[in-house]
Structure formats: C-alpha cells, structure tokens
Amino acid sequence: MEYILGILILSAINLVAVLGLSVLTGFTGLFSFGHAGFMAIGAYTSAIVTARLHLPFAVGLLAAGLVAGIISIGLGRLTLKLKGDYFCIATMGFGEIVKPLLNNWKWVGGARGWESIPKYGGISLLLPFAVAVIAVILSWNLINSRQGRNMVAVREEELAAQMAGVNVLRSKMIALVFSAVLAGIAGGLMANFIGFIAPKTFNMVKSTELTIIVIFGGLGSISGSVVAALLLTVLPELFRAFSSWRLVFYGLAVMIIMIGRPKGLMGGLELTPTSLRKAAAARKAKRDTAAATAEGEKR
C-alpha cells in the first residue's frame, strides 16, 4: 500500500514538472536541457526552509517556486534573445553550472548529498496531489488565454507573431518562468518526500527525461502531458526487470515519434468532453456512411 502511494506521489511530482515543460516546449517551442537545475534549486530551497529554518512545508514549497522563478527571470533576461540552438545550449550551461555549485556547497551536504530532510506524513501526503491538480488547472487556463495563444503563435512563426503585435520576448519569458516555478515546486516536493537529495540527482538525464514525457504526450497537449506523466512513472515501476532497457526504449521512441507521429500520443489534441463528443460523432458518421455504402452494395 505504501509502495503504491509512493508511486502515485512520484507521478504527481513528475506531473508538476512536466506541465511546466509542456508549456515551454510543447506550446512555446523552446527547448531546455537545464530544467533539472530549477528542480535542484527548488529542492535545496525547500530543504533549507524546512530543515534549517524549521518553517512549515507549504512555506518551503512556495519558497522553492519563488526562488526558481526569480532565477529563471535572470536566466531569461540573459538568454531568451538568443536564437534556437543557442538558447538550448545556454540552458544546458545553466544546468551544468548549478551542479558543481551545489557540489562545492558544504553547508547543504556538498557532493555526497543531504540526508535527514524532514519528511511529512498524514494529511501532508495529499499535498503533491493538490499541487498537481492546481498545476493542471493553471496550465490549462494559461494556454487557453490570449497570453497562451501568443505563446503558440511564437512557436508557429516567430516573425509573423511579432508582426501580429506579439511581444515575443515577454511570451517566452512567461513560459520560462512558469516552467521554472513548477520545476522548483516539483523539486521541493521531491526533497521533502524522499528525504534525501544530492546534486547528481538533478543531472541532464533528469532534464531530458522530463522533456521525453512531454514528447510522449504530444507537443502542444496538456492532457497528453498528464496521461504521459502518469503512464511513464507507473510503467517503469511495473517493468522493473527491464529497467536497464528503459532509456534505450525512450530514446528510440522519441526518434520514432519525431519522425512518424510528431504530435505524440494525443496527436496534439486535448482530451476534453467536447473533443470526445466530436470524435464520437465523427466515428458514428463514418460508421453510418460505411453501413450505407454496404447497404447500397448489397442491392
């Protein structure tokens, strides 16, 4: 039971981080290699707030999001003007800088990591799920607003977006800060539910794994990200025996998705009551015409 709860908590935490990247990569078209850096910042912030300042967990989480957000503003100011690849490489540099800094910071455990971070039980176990639900709602609301549409315009055609009066830099900044805040909060949740953090947990593989989840769910689909985050946290737990092949499969699948079905599992569509009704109606129409032609052929 505790094992299942653990997996569920882990999927909720992953979901929070993935949603941010979904907005950044899936909707705004920016690719980051460094979001594990923001998770690390959130994890260490929350750990410091709870273990060293002895403040409540919720404060730790808020601080985690806040600090990651503020740092992302700085990073964005410096790097969002860069075109395409250069931004990717800059985020990679950012992620790789966070690690050695933490490695050399003895007060928080240095390279060996930090144990004995307060863990929470009881009612606090609901917190990851509450945060995940809030994150889904906020992401959904953002994407379906004029600010969200501007992000998609930037992804689709940056120059045309500018000519349509979109402040490209601001749109990118909103996406980056939103994703960093969520990554920071996810990091905070991780620190306080696992009770142990080390700089090497937050390496580039962690960053790319999060992005892989977004790609599985489909670039430009919030519901796809949700489904993928749950599936890709639970499935590996079920197939533990094949764990060494997990990333082999992920890498291959990412390539196949990009080449064959670039919109991922959900094909860039959202899973909503309306879209389901539409799809059902389309299927019914197809069946009816098929039946009608079959009927016609019989005669």
Next chain:
Amino acid sequence: MAQFLQQLVNGLSIGSIYALMAVGYSLVYSIMNFSNFAHGSVIMLGAYLGYYSMTLLGLPFWLAFIAAALGTALIAVVLERLAYKPLRDRKATFLYFIITAMGASIFIDNFVIATIGPTPKMFPAVFAQGPILFGKIALGRIDLAMFVISAICLAALIIFIDYTKMGKAIQATSFNMKASTLMGINTNMVIFIVFAIGGALAGIAGVLYGMKYQVFPQIGGITLKSFIAAVFGGLGSLPGALLGALVLGLVETLVSGYLSTQYRDLIAFLILITMLIVRPSGIMGKNAEDKA
C-alpha cells in the same frame, strides 16, 4: 614558469581532442543549422570501436584508428539517413531536429550501457609509459600522439574544404543551401559527406580520448565541452571551433592546475554562458540578420 609551460602543453594536448570533436560538430551545424547533440554519442561509439578492434580483433593501433573512423562515419551517415532526412523532407522546424538528436543520443548511450555495461574499460597500452622530457617539461607520449594525430586530421580537413570541389560545395551550401541547390550542387551529397567527415573525426577523437583516459558509456556527456568550444569560436565556423577548443583546453588545465579540478567544469560553463550573452555569434561566427 616551468609549471606554467607544463600546463600549456597539457592544455594544448587536451584542446586538440576538443578541436577534433568541435570541428565535426560545427561542420554539421554550418550545413544543417542545428546542434547535432548525438555527436557525443558517436564519439563514444568510436572509443568502443577502437577498443574492440584492438582487443577482440587484435588490430594494431593505427588500424584500430581507421576501423573506428570508418565505423563512426558509417554510423553518422546512417543516423542522418534514418533520423534527420525524414525531418528534412518534411521541412520540420529545428525543434524537431534537436529533439530527435537528443533521442538518438539517449538511445545510443543507454544501448551501450544495457549491452556492454557501464564498467570503464582500459585501452591496451600502446605507448611506452615514461614521458619525453624537454628540459623540465614532461610530455606524455599519448599527449604527443593526440596532438600530432589531431593536427594531421585537422590539416587534412582544411585542405579538403579549401582546395577540393566538394569542399567548395560544402562552403557554398553552408552559406546558402537553397541557392546552392539551384546552382546544381547536390546538397544531399554534401550533407552525406559532412556527416561522414564529422563521424570519422568523432571516431578518431573517441579513440584518442579512450586511450588517454578510459572507455565508458558517458564519454558522450563529457564531449559537451566540444559544444562549448564550438560556441566559443562561433557555431558553424571551423577556424572558430579550432580556436575555441584550444582556448578551452588551456583554460581547463590552468584552472585545474592553479585553482582546483572541482572548478574546472564550472568555469568552462561560465565561459560558455558569458560568451553567449556577450557575443552569441562567437569569436568568428557568422552574424546573419534573419531574412524575412
């Protein structure tokens, strides 16, 4: 002073490997306009190919180089055909290229971990252990080999690019692919050649790196440094990549020597970020205004 000169020598030797890596990466960038993040994995495969050529096949070390270079050239070309060509045909945006490259890199690295295993492997000793002494400066035989082999490869590449018809076609394509196609240049062929060259250089770099240190699946991650070098010199510029690699090699050895190895990567990446902010086109990069 002697210590400084010693660091200088070490820096040039490691810098020359970075140069081999960075040049291949930059060459592909200049044509395709995207960062081939799978380049590091190809370098890693080169190290393994070299290792197995010597241990399993018992080839002499110069043949192992050739085997590794041919093998990685083939791998790079196959990767281009299978993974990037469909994207080119679809005129996909750069985001798809970069994600595909990331997928390829994850696939290759973890395939090696899953099949061969994560344990590092030692190259059979090729060179005598003792360093060559120039006064107070000790020059490792492997370091010397690294420097000489890199220099030969880079010189060959520069001659190829500047003096052959295909080299000129590569230059033209990197300047403007569409116009080059219209002028009758077979850009598919150019891309094929560029990946083959980049792959071959990656293989050689991998073997050299493996000989100097060890062979292990994460070599690709360490070659992130070659991206820094390429960016520092200017993405897409070959002389830039060369210069950037040598500067990076020097900075790294000097930081390790005078500060601490712990700060080596930190400083390297700080240089990267600073460069991106101050002069994103690098020391020698082309500074193109986006044509509307």
Next chain:
Amino acid sequence: MNVAPILELKGLTKRFGGLTAVNDVSMSVREGGISGLIGPNGAGKTTIFNLITGVYKVSEGAIEFKGKSILDREPYQIANLGITRTFQNIRLFKNLSVFDNVLTACHMSAKYSLLESFFRLPRFYREEVILRKKAESLLDVMGLSDRADLTANNLPYGLQRRLEITRALALDPALLLLDEPAAGMNPDETEQLMRLMEEIRKSHNLSILVIEHHMDLVMGVCDHIHVLNFGCTLADGPPDDVANDPKVVEAYLGGEEIKSC
C-alpha cells in the same frame, strides 16, 4: 490631394555589410490612399517593408508614422501602433485553425491580465466573448467563415493569402503593407483581390502600401506609385506619369543597366 501623409520615409538607407540594399529612399503614403511600391527583383522593396516594420534596423534616415518617428520601436510595438503586414512567402500559424489564426491576432482588443487568465476572473470571460465575436465577424467579412475550423495549412493558396490579410486586419491597423499579394494568382483571383483591397480600405479606414509585380493590379488600384531600382528611387508619382517615364520603361524592358543613382 493635400491630406497629410500617414507614413513618411526620409532618406532611408539600409546597408548589409558592404551591400547597400536601400539607398536614400524618400517616399510617403497618403492617408486613406493605396500606394504601390514596384521595381525589378532585388530592388529593395521587401527590405523597405522590413525597415518600416522594425525587423531590420535602419542604417540612415527617418521613418515617421502619423508624424512621429518609429525608429526606436520594437517590431511588435510598431504593429500595435497600427502598421501590419503580409509576407511574400505566406507566414501563417500553420498548425492552427483558420479561426485561431485570427483570434490570436485579435489579442490587443482584450485587456485582461496574466493573473486574470490564470485564475479565470470575470473580466477574462467577458473579454474572451468579445474577442471571439470579433474574430468571427472578421472571418465573415472576408468570406472565410465556412472554413473557420480548417487547419490553416490545408487552405487553398489563394485563401491562405486572404487569411493572412484577415489576420493583419485583426489588429485594427491604420496602415496595411501587402507584400506581393497577387503572387501565384490567376487573373480572376487577382481581380477579386483588387476588389477586396478597395473594400477593406473603405470599411476599415485603411491606407495601403503594396509591393506587386502584376502591373494590372498596380495600375488598377494604386493612386500613387514609387519605383525602385537597385535600392534607389527611379520614379515617384501618379500611375500614368510613372508608366510613361522613360527611365522606368528602360528598367523594366531592360535597356542599359542603370547601376548608379
């Protein structure tokens, strides 16, 4: 003809390294008029559009919109001031529906903030309704309503051009820049386009500056024409004068190369 110009270029110059793409060009667009910008390929026409919209930085000279300099404005600010454009090689938001293409461009008509978006406060709902109505009515006027749900990429070529104009109109511009709107169109479609330009000029109270190679279109709708050659002004005036200008005839029919200004 004494109406103040809505757009004025004064001694506009753009150099790319050693190449002077636009050399000391002065011209103006009359408020409520349709001006044509013509010239052989590579004459610098699109570069002038890119300078006006802020995509390129001006090397020398001045650009005044409604009497105020717009040189230090960012491209998106210029768009929001009321200059919008279309592109020679159509640039739509390809994977979005026709409706969403227009809805996105309507964004300046709504004033709700990011916070109101996140938490869906009342103003969000009120203004979203207005935005959607505006997009619908624009599509209606432009005859694209029945294709609103189609992905922009799947529209026929002629309608893609029309959608691009619709998107440009969504910002309620005062000046519309059209870059070869009739490229690839047959005479019938060109005819339709000319009527459309007249209509939207009147209904939206627009001034239009158009780059075009179709001489029928230029002579048919423009009240003023500016001719460029190798980045320099060759002629400037009413259509009839320009058409009879020997320099223009020479440039178009390929007399001796005129390289200097």
